[in-house]
Amino acid sequence: MARLYIEKSGLQTSMQDLGRIAHADLGVPLSGPMDEMAFRLANHLMRRSSNEACIELYMGNVVLQFEAACQLVLTGAEVECRCENKLYTTNQIIGIPEGGRLIIPRFSSGQWAYLAMNGVFFTQTSMGSKSFYPGISEKSRFTQGNELAYQPERKPIPPSFLKIKSGNSGSSRMIDAFRGPSFYLLAQFQQEMLQNQPFTLSRNQNRMGIQLEEKVPHALAEMISTPTYPGTVQLTPAGTLIVLMKDAQVTGGYHRVLQLPVSSMSQLAQLRPGATFRFQLH
Amino acid sequence: MNHPIQIVSIGPDIVEIHWPETISEPILFELLTVKNWLARHWAEKIHRMYQGYQVLGMQVNAGVDTESCVSELRDRLPRSLEQEVDRPQVRSWKVPVCYDLQLVPELTRYLEEKSLALSQFIDVHTRTTYRLYCYGFLPGFMYLGGLDECLHIPRKTNPDRKIGAGSVAIGGSQTGIYPMDSPGGWYVVGKTPVVFFKQGRLEVPFRPGDSLRFDPVSLAYFDELQQKESLSWEEWEEHG
Incomplete structure (x- = not known):
């Protein structure tokens, strides 16, 4: 077993697997990767099972030191990582030598990235998952000086010259969405706003949800709390739209106007505040 | 049906x-x-x-x-x-709650807003049997039905940055217990010594459908309960 030392932690670095499947009826959020597509790709490239825990990074600016040699891959956001004067792009297999230092600068595009290993990271499982969540996991994020145990796989993955195009650059700004239960309660012009109007991501976003700038004024009656899922788009009494993400609470008292599939949540997670998109309703 | x-x-x-x-x-x-x-x-x-x-x-x-x-x-x-x-097998529970103003100074604000005497408040809050409908908002946060109308109070317009774990609170027409530290807009009215989390595991025996009563305990007894290494909820089940 070897150790990974976090020399520079970045803003919001955490462990994520596919989340806490059980216990939603005890109020436990799912958690898991903000960009699940990139997370799955990372484990796929490292030939791991799809639920293997990866390190999730937000915006970059992370430096890691590895005690033992290992292979890694970084997926999701666009960034050029450096290790021992070699440069590695997103989705490329990174060879870390013994004592190697991996420098991940600020992402050039996108917001979330996944670091998977040809091997295993050892972190605590709490309530059936390694995903960090405040109050349930030991930590809610990594900080400078933290250490993490890992076991590199003995058999290396042969380097591939196949270049996997990253999904972020010039990604389509159409976001697939399905109608939520309250969609049908809206007036036609409000339904059309949701379908036709461009929406802008606000700064008000975290692992729980992303608030949008444009408002959809409405006169819907207040409602009692109902289940909410990752991907549920809520409409607050003030007309604000909130896209619920992976750490969102499991019930909510706001109207549920749309429901996004995992692929749409992944797309939105990578768009920075100020970016615009439209919902493509199915 | x-x-x-x-x-x-x-x-x-x-x-x-x-x-x-x-x-x-x-x-x-x-x-x-x-x-x-x-x-x-x-x-x-x-x-x-x-x-x-x-x-x-x-x-x-x-x-x-x-x-x-x-x-x-x-x-x-x-x-x-x-x-x-x-058919659900429902169980009944007592939850020890301390309403001592030394422990819960915030209760004064609620009592002032509602123009209620402490004894009056405790009497109403503890005589009701609450029904656990579902969990939400936070891991282990119970949505309880049955709060007496005379205890309803609008939520605070500016939520507090931190409501401590174990706080018993009232917001709108609801009462509940904060299982973990969290920002919140409810008025804190009491404190329970029982912990909801043990080493990152949610340990509550309450299931939707169960009924709960708040059992008023003194500050001394609260301290005693809090010092117990593992206070078991099982002791607080009501039978018959």
């Missing part, structure tokens, strides 16, 4: 069962019966089960077709409700 039920699909992987939009015990028990039935018969289809007051939601596994789930449920649910074996 007592109540009209609507079964809908949302997107490619969510199926929901809706009861009429009202908070009612008969609806809760009907919902819980269906939930138990689903746990027995649909375990291999359901990825994650969600529960609100009158909505049961399920995320189905990849490859399960939601439209056929909807039609199958429409066929089978009426009969499932007749299954005696699925």
Whole structure:
């Protein structure tokens, strides 16, 4: 077993697997990767099972030191990582030598990235998952000086010259969405706003949800709390739209106007505040 | 079947069962019966089960077709409700709560806003039996029904940055316990010594359908309970 030392932690670095499947009826959020597509790709490239825990990074600016040699891959956001004067792009297999230092600068595009290993990271499982969540996991994020145990796989993955195009650059700004239960309660012009109007991501976003700038004024009656899922788009009494993400609470008292599939949540997670998109309703 | 039920699909992987939009015990028990039935018969289809007051939601596994789930449920649910074996087994609990102003100085603000005397407040808050409808907001946060109308108070317009774990609070027409530290807009009115989390595990025996009463305890007894290494909820079950 070897150790990974976090020399520079970045803003919001955490462990994520596919989340806490059980216990939603005890109020436990799912958690898991903000960009699940990139997370799955990372484990796929490292030939791991799809639920293997990866390190999730937000915006970059992370430096890691590895005690033992290992292979890694970084997926999701666009960034050029450096290790021992070699440069590695997103989705490329990174060879870390013994004592190697991996420098991940600020992402050039996108917001979330996944670091998977040809091997295993050892972190605590709490309530059936390694995903960090405040109050349930030991930590809610990594900080400078933290250490993490890992076991590199003995058999290396042969380097591939196949270049996997990253999904972020010039990604389509159409976001697939399905109608939520309250969609049908809206007036036609409000339904059309949701379908036709461009929406802008606000700064008000975290692992729980992303608030949008444009408002959809409405006169819907207040409602009692109902289940909410990752991907549920809520409409607050003030007309604000909130896209619920992976750490969102499991019930909510706001109207549920749309429901996004995992692929749409992944797309939105990578768009920075100020970016615009439209919902493509199915 | 007592109540009209609507079964809908949302997107490619969510199926929901809706009861009429009202908070009612008969609806809760009907919902819980269906939930138990689903746990027995649909375990291999359901990825994650969600529960609100009158909505049961399920995320189905990849490859399960939601439209056929909807039609199958429409066929089978009426009969499932007749299954005696699925009726929820409800239990009754006492939850020790200390209302001492030394421990809970914030209670003064609530009492002032409501123009209530401390003894009056404790009397009303503890004489009610609350029904646990569902969990939400935070892991382990219970949505309890039954708060006496004379204790209702609008939520604070500016939420507090931190309400401590174990705080018993009132917001709007609801009362509840904060299982972990959290920002919140409710008024803190008491404190329970019982912990909801042990080493990252949620350890509560309460299940939707159960009933809870708040049992007033002195500051001295609160301290004693809090010092116990592992205070078991089992001691607080009420029988008969």
